[in-house]
Amino acid sequence: MDSRSWTSTCSGGTHVVGESRVPIKQGGDIITARQQGRALAAQLGFSSADQTLIATAISEMARNILVYAKVGEIIVRPEHNGKAGITIIAHDAGPGIPDINRAMQNGYSTSGSLGVGLPGTKRIMDEFLIVSEVGKGTTVTMKKWKT
Amino acid sequence: MADPRQPRTTLALMREMGLTEEVVARRKAFLEFGAEDVERLRGLHDLAAQYADGVIEDFYSHLLSFEETQKFFTDPAILARVKAAQKQYFLELTQGQYDAPYVEDRLRIGVAHERINLPIELYLGAYNFYLRTVMLRLVEGYKNNPEQSTATLGSLLKLVFLDMGLATETYLFRRERTIREQQEAIREISTPVLPLRERLLLLPIIGAIDPPRAQQITTQLLQSIRAHRAKVVVMDITGVPTVDSAIANHLIQTVQAARLMGATVIVSGLSPEVAHALVRIGVDLSAVNTVGTLQDGIEAAEQLLGYIVSKAGDTGTSHNPAGS
Known part of the structure; x- marks a missing residue:
């Protein structure tokens, strides 16, 4: 309900593949982001195992936004760079990550979680780029290609 | 979560909606609503006071001539009360103070409309009529100074859009809250042991x-x-x-x-x-x-x-x- 999507319509009229943006402000938004990601992955023809990986990756990043930055945004969009894929961007203007190398280590957490969110998500995606600046915020851009 | 029927102060609502002084200032900046607009609106006040009753009468005869809006005014006592409130609203547009109490007052209007389930398209439609009624009188009143007329109308439009933004946002916010409350209710019944x-x-x-x-x-x-x-x-x-x-x-x-x-x-x-x-x-x-x-x-x-x-x-x- 909170999500806005810009959609392009094919000649068929009902086929909708486009970018969606989901503001992350509260727990329920994680579910919305996950559903948007899963729906787009399904439309792009990802296998059901991959759909779950994509939904899980979105869930991890959305939860990080909520825990560390309180407010942010998840963007999911199709990728057509020679091959078909999906891009997920998790963006916030929160406190940023002081030590990215440590944050990317398994079991490291400053919030009492399992500490697998960032490294685990990197493992399940094909491309994973994290840009963070203390006091400015964090942007994670990740991609998964169709196999 | 609190009982949705429980009355809340508009001030609390303002905080909940994140409408801080800074946020309101940003909105005004985006509308390019500045000191000269405040001056122009204040300059309109005497004229507005003069025309207030006529505008209100025109406005309500419009609302009463449509089935969709008529049903909100079946009780003459209610009609008299909203007319008085409307007049106050009208005069506040040109009183020259557009800070926190003003915003709070505008939210109260949104809350009242949401509570009676006034559809948003009727709110916007009614506002359009209202604005045209005011516009005619403004142009008439400033007929010797068309430049001032256009500029004042522009200032009025900025303020009106600020108002409409606040009112519609209240609608949305309260609906979102209802949805959250329903989600919570579903959650409570959805996990049987x-x-x-x-x-x-x-x-x-x-x-x-x-x-x-x-x-x-x-x-x-x-x-x-x-x-x-x-x-x-x-x-x-x-x-x-x-x-x-x-x-x-x-x-x-x-x-x-x-x-x-x-x-x-x-x-x-x-x-x-x-x-x-x-x-x-x-x-x-x-x-x-x-x-x-x-x-x-x-x-x-x-x-x-x-x-x-x-x-x-x-x-x-x-x-x-x-x-x-």
Whole structure:
């Protein structure tokens, strides 16, 4: 309900593949982001195992936004760079990550979680780029290609 | 969460909506609403006071001539009251103060409209009529100074759009809150704990789990373990489409808490996709007793409790499971 999507319509009229943006402000938004990601992955023809990986990756990043930055945004969009894929961007203007190398280590957490969110998500995606600046915020851009 | 019927002060609503002084200032900046606009509107005040009654009369005769809006004014006492309120609203547009009390007052209007379920298109449609009525009088009043007329109209439009933005936002905010409250209600009824046999509970979980729901599941489970003196619980997550590390962590903690209370939790129905994702992401679920399907879960639980289940008429085994 909170999500806005810009959609392009094919000649068929009902086929909708486009970018969606989901503001992350509260727990329920994680579910919305996950559903948007899963729906787009399904439309792009990802296998059901991959759909779950994509939904899980979105869930991890959305939860990080909520825990560390309180407010942010998840963007999911199709990728057509020679091959078909999906891009997920998790963006916030929160406190940023002081030590990215440590944050990317398994079991490291400053919030009492399992500490697998960032490294685990990197493992399940094909491309994973994290840009963070203390006091400015964090942007994670990740991609998964169709196999 | 608070009772939705409970009256809240508009000030509290303003805070909840995040309408700080800074935010309101940003909106005014975006509308390019500045000191000269305030001056122009203030300059309009005498004229507005002069025309107020006429504008209000025109406005309500318009509203009363349509079925959609008529029904809000069936009581003459209500009509008289809203007319008085409308006049005040009208005069406030040109009183020259557009700070926090003004914003609060505009939100109150949004709240009132939402409460009577005035459809948003009627609000906007009525506002359009209102604006045209005012415009005619403004142009008439400033006919010797067309430049001033255009500029003042521009200032008025900025303020009106600020108002409409605030009012419609209140609508949306209150609806979102209703949805959140409904979600909470659904959450409360959506996780039944079913006593399956003596000392054996079944906890089927359907749908997405978010942290509040996970918390609620844990609380309900631990209370039920005590109430039923349960020894084994089968938590079936066949209906859960995604389990991320935070939810997995919560499951692990729930299992540990149940263990402290002397009950064993068997988690069933982990789908192949979820299992795969958890392993790939690196969640260690070895502390949790997992089985494939709900049926496996119940069988394992019965075994733990010492039940032997057999088909009626089978020879060689007891068909009095509880008594054996």
